[in-house]
Amino acid sequence: MTLLSVRDLTVKFKTRESSVTALDGISFDIARGERVGVVGESGAGKSITGFALMNLLSRPGYIDGGQILFEGQDVTKMTPKQVRAMRGNRMAMIFQDPMVTLNPVLTIGQQMIETLRAHRKLSKEEARQIALVKLKEVYIPSPEARLDQYPHELSGGMRQRIVIAIALLLDPQLIIADEPTTALDVTIQADIMDLLLEMCRSNMVGLMLITHDLGVVSQVTERTMVMYAGRIIESGRTRSIINDPQHPYTQGLINALPQQTPPGSRLKQIPGTMPTLSAMPQGCPFHPRCALATDECRAVMPPLTQYGEVQVACHEVQRLHRELAKMEAAQ
Amino acid sequence: MLQYTFRRTLAVLPTIICLIVICFFLMRLAPGGPFTSERPLPPAIMANVLERYGLDQPLHVQLWTYLKNIFFHFDFGPSFSQRDRDVNDIIAAGFPVTLTYGFWSAVFVLALGIPLGIIAALRQNSLWDYIMTGFAIFSQIFPNFVLAPLMVLTFTLAWGLLPGGGWNGGQWEYVIMPAVALGTSYLANVARITRSSLLEVLGAPYIRTARAKGLAERTILWRHALKPTLLPVISYMSPVFVYMITGSVFIDVFFSTGGIGQSFIDAAYTRDYSVILGLAILYSVLTFVLNLGVDLAYAAIDPKVRSGLK
Numbered sequence: 043m044t045l046l047s048v049r050d051l052t053v054k055f056k057t058r059e060s061s062v063t064a065l066d067g068i069s070f071d072i073a074r075g076e077r078v079g080v081v082g083e084s085g086a087g088k089s090i091t092g093f094a095l096m097n098l099l100s101r102p103g104y105i106d107g108g109q110i111l112f113e114g115q116d117v118t119k120m121t122p123k124q125v126r127a128m129r130g131n132r133m134a135m136i137f138q139d140p141m142v143t144l145n146p147v148l149t150i151g152q153q154m155i156e157t158l159r160a161h162r163k164l165s166k167e168e169a170r171q172i173a174l175v176k177l178k179e180v181y182i183p184s185p186e187a188r189l190d191q192y193p194h195e196l197s198g199g200m201r202q203r204i205v206i207a208i209a210l211l212l213d214p215q216l217i218i219a220d221e222p223t224t225a226l227d228v229t230i231q232a233d234i235m236d237l238l239l240e241m242c243r244s245n246m247v248g249l250m251l252i253t254h255d256l257g258v259v260s261q262v263t264e265r266t267m268v269m270y271a272g273r274i275i276e277s278g279r280t281r282s283i284i285n286d287p288q289h290p291y292t293q294g295l296i297n298a299l300p301q302q303t304p305p306g307s308r309l310k311q312i313p314g315t316m317p318t319l320s321a322m323p324q325g326c327p328f329h330p331r332c333a334l335a336t337d338e339c340r341a342v343m344p345p346l347t348q349y350g351e352v353q354v355a356c357h358e359v360q361r362l363h364r365e366l367a368k369m370e371a372a373q
Numbered sequence: 374m375l376q377y378t379f380r381r382t383l384a385v386l387p388t389i390i391c392l393i394v395i396c397f398f399l400m401r402l403a404p405g406g407p408f409t410s411e412r413p414l415p416p417a418i419m420a421n422v423l424e425r426y427g428l429d430q431p432l433h434v435q436l437w438t439y440l441k442n443i444f445f446h447f448d449f450g451p452s453f454s455q456r457d458r459d460v461n462d463i464i465a466a467g468f469p470v471t472l473t474y475g476f477w478s479a480v481f482v483l484a485l486g487i488p489l490g491i492i493a494a495l496r497q498n499s500l501w502d503y504i505m506t507g508f509a510i511f512s513q514i515f516p517n518f519v520l521a522p523l524m525v526l527t528f529t530l531a532w533g534l535l536p537g538g539g540w541n542g543g544q545w546e547y548v549i550m551p552a553v554a555l556g557t558s559y560l561a562n563v564a565r566i567t568r569s570s571l572l573e574v575l576g577a578p579y580i581r582t583a584r585a586k587g588l589a590e591r592t593i594l595w596r597h598a599l600k601p602t603l604l605p606v607i608s609y610m611s612p613v614f615v616y617m618i619t620g621s622v623f624i625d626v627f628f629s630t631g632g633i634g635q636s637f638i639d640a641a642y643t644r645d646y647s648v649i650l651g652l653a654i655l656y657s658v659l660t661f662v663l664n665l666g667v668d669l670a671y672a673a674i675d676p677k678v679r680s681g682l683k
C-alpha cells in the first residue's frame with residue numbers, strides 16, 4: 043500500500059536575478075513500512091528532497107510544482123496548521139549532527155515532552171512517562187536521569203539515540219533520516235544504524251534513508267534511488283542496484299567502493315565533479331563525466347524509463363535494451 | 374552558584390587591594406597637591422594642614438592607615454578640598470543619583486532594545502526593519518553629548534514638557550532625560566545585536582529540529598530561540614552596565630543631577646586625592662559586582678556554563 047507518492051516534484055532556489063532548479067521533477071513512491079535509500083554525491087539534492095517532504099524548505103528554497111501525496115493528502119497544499127500536525131507526528135525527520143540538532147538550553151525531557159504535547163492532549167506527567175518508555179526502547183541506560191540532563195552532558199551516540207527516540211515518540215508512519223550516522227564516531231555508527239533498522243522493522247515504520255554509504259544502504263534498505271544533479275537517475279531493488287548497476291553513474295559509484303578495489307591500488311573515483319545548479323549542461327547532466335556519452339546525450343535529457351524492475355535515465359541503457367529487444371524479436 | 378559567587382568575591386579582593394595601592398602611588402606621583410595654590414600657604418599653616426590630614430607621615434604609613442580604615446571601618450577618609458565632608462558623605466550623596474538614572478537607563482535599553490531587535494529580525498527587510506536600522510544609524514550620529522542638548526532644546530525649551538536639569542529627589546520628570554540620553558546609543562546597539570543574534574539562532578539546526586517536531590512558530594521563538602539569542606546581548610551589556618553607572622560624567626554635569634560624575638570632576642580639578650581614590654575603588658567594586666551579575670545571568674541561561682561553574 044502506498045504511503046507516500048511524489049510526482050514531478052520541482053524545487054527551486056531564488057537567486058538575485060532568477061532562480062536555479064535544485065530538484066527537477068522527481069517522482070517516487072514509498073510503501074507502508076518500506077525502507078528506501080537515497081544515495082548520490084554531495085549536492086545531488088538528497089537533503090532538499092527530505093526537506094521538501096516535510097515542507098521544511100526555508101528561503102530562498104521553494105516548491106515550484108508537483109505533488110507530495112502523504113497518506114492521501116498533498117503536503118504542498120496543506121495549511122500551516124496541517125503541516126504542523128503532520129510534522130513530528132505522522133512524518134518525522136532525523137538530522138545529521140546530534141551535537142547541533144538538539145537545543146542546548148533545554149533538557150532532554152523538555153524537548154521530548156513538548157513534542158508529545160504539541161500533538162496530543164497529555165499532562166506533563168503522562169508525556170514524561172511516554173518519553174521514558176521511548177528512551178528505554180532505544181536502549182538508553184538510566185532513562186529517568188537522562189530526562190533532566192542537557193544535550194552537552196551526553197555523548198554523541200547517546201544524543202543520536204535520543205533524536206531517534208524523539209522521532210519515534212508519536213509512532214510516525216515515515217521517518218526521513220538524513221545521514222543519521224555521518225557525524226558520529228565510526229565505532230558507534232553501526233550500532234545506531236542497527237537501532238534505526240530495528241525500530242523501523244518492529245514498528246512497521248517507513249524509512250527514507252539519505253546517505254553516502256552504499257554499504258549501509260545495502261544492509262538497511264529494500265529499495266534504492268540514485269540521485270544526480272537534482273534528478274533520480276536510477277531506482278530499483280537495492281540488491282539489483284548494488285549487484286547490477288545500469289546507469290554509468292551508479293556503476294561509477296559502485297566501482298569507487300573500497301571493497302571493489304584490490305588492496306594497495308587507488309580508489310577508482312568518477313572523474314570530474316557534479317555540475318553546479320547554475321551551470322547545468324545541456325542534455326544528460328552526467329554526460330561531461332561519462333565515458334559513453336554520445337551526441338544524443340549532449341543534446342537531450344534522457345527520461346527515467348522502466349526496464350523490468352528498475353528505472354534508469356540513460357540513453358545508452360535505452361539503446362542496449364532496444365537492441366536486446368530486436369535480437370529477441372529476430373530469434 | 375552561591376559557592377561560586379563566594380569564590381569569585383574572595384578572588385577579587387587581592388585585585389582591589391593592588392588597585393588601591395597603585396592608584397595611591399600614582400596620585401602622589403602627579404605634580405601638585407590638594408593644597409598647592411597660586412599663593413603658597415605660610416609654612417607653619419601648611420605644616421599644620423598636612424599634619425591634620427596625616428600627609429606629614431611617611432608614604433607607607435599613610436597607605437597602611439588608608440587601607441586599615443577602608444577595610445576595618447569602611448571609611449575612605451576626609452575630603453581634602455571640601456572641609457567637614459568625608460569621602461563617604463560625597464559618595465552617599467552622589468552615588469544613589471547616578472545609580473537611579475543608570476538603572477532606569479538600563480531598563481530603557483533592554484526593555485526597548487530587545488523587542489525592537491526581535492521585531493526587526495522576524496520582519497526582516499520590512500518597514501520595521503528599516504526603521505530600526507535607521508534608528509541605529511541615527512543614534513550613532515547623535516552620541517549622548519549631542520543628544521542631551523537636543524533633547525533639552527526640544528522637551529524643555531520648545532515644548533516645556535520636562536525640566537532641563539536638576540534632580541529634585543529623583544522624581545520621574547527629572548530622571549527621564551538623563552536616562553534616555555545616556556541609553557539611546559546602547560539601545561540601538563542592543564536592538565542590532567538582538568536582531569542579528571536571533572537571525573543566526575533561527576537558522577540553527579536545533580530550530581529546524583523544533584520545526585520538524587511540529588511545534589508552533591510562537592513556541593519555537595519563545596522556548597527555543599529566545600534564550601540563545603540573549604547570550605550575545607548579555608555579553609555586550611556587561612561592560613555597558615559599568616559604563617552607564619561610571620561613565621556618565623557628561624550626563625551628571627550637563628543635567629546638574631548632583632550625581633557622582635560631578636564629584637569626580639570636582640575632585641580631579643582640586644586634586645582631592647581621597648575622593649578620587651574613593652571613587653576609583655567604588656568603580657572597580659561596581660565593575661566586579663556587575664560582571665559577576667552578568668556571569669551569573671549567563672549561567673542561568675546556558676547550562677554548559679552552569680555546569681562549568683560547579
Ligand SMILES: Nc1ncnc2c1ncn2[C@@H]1O[C@H](COP(=O)(O)OP(=O)(O)OP(=O)(O)O)[C@@H](O)[C@H]1O
Nearest residue numbers: 055064083084085086087088089090091101102319
Ligand atoms: N540556500 C540555498 N541556496 C541555493 N542553493 C542551495 C541552497 N541550499 C542548497 N542548495 C543547493 O541545492 C543542491 C542540493 O543540496 P542538498 O543539500 O540537497 O545536497 P545533498 O545531496 O544533501 O548533499 P550532501 O550529501 O552534501 O548533504 C546543492 O547544489 C546546493 O548547492
Ligand SMILES: [Mg+2]
Nearest residue numbers: 088089090220
Ligand atoms: Mg545533505
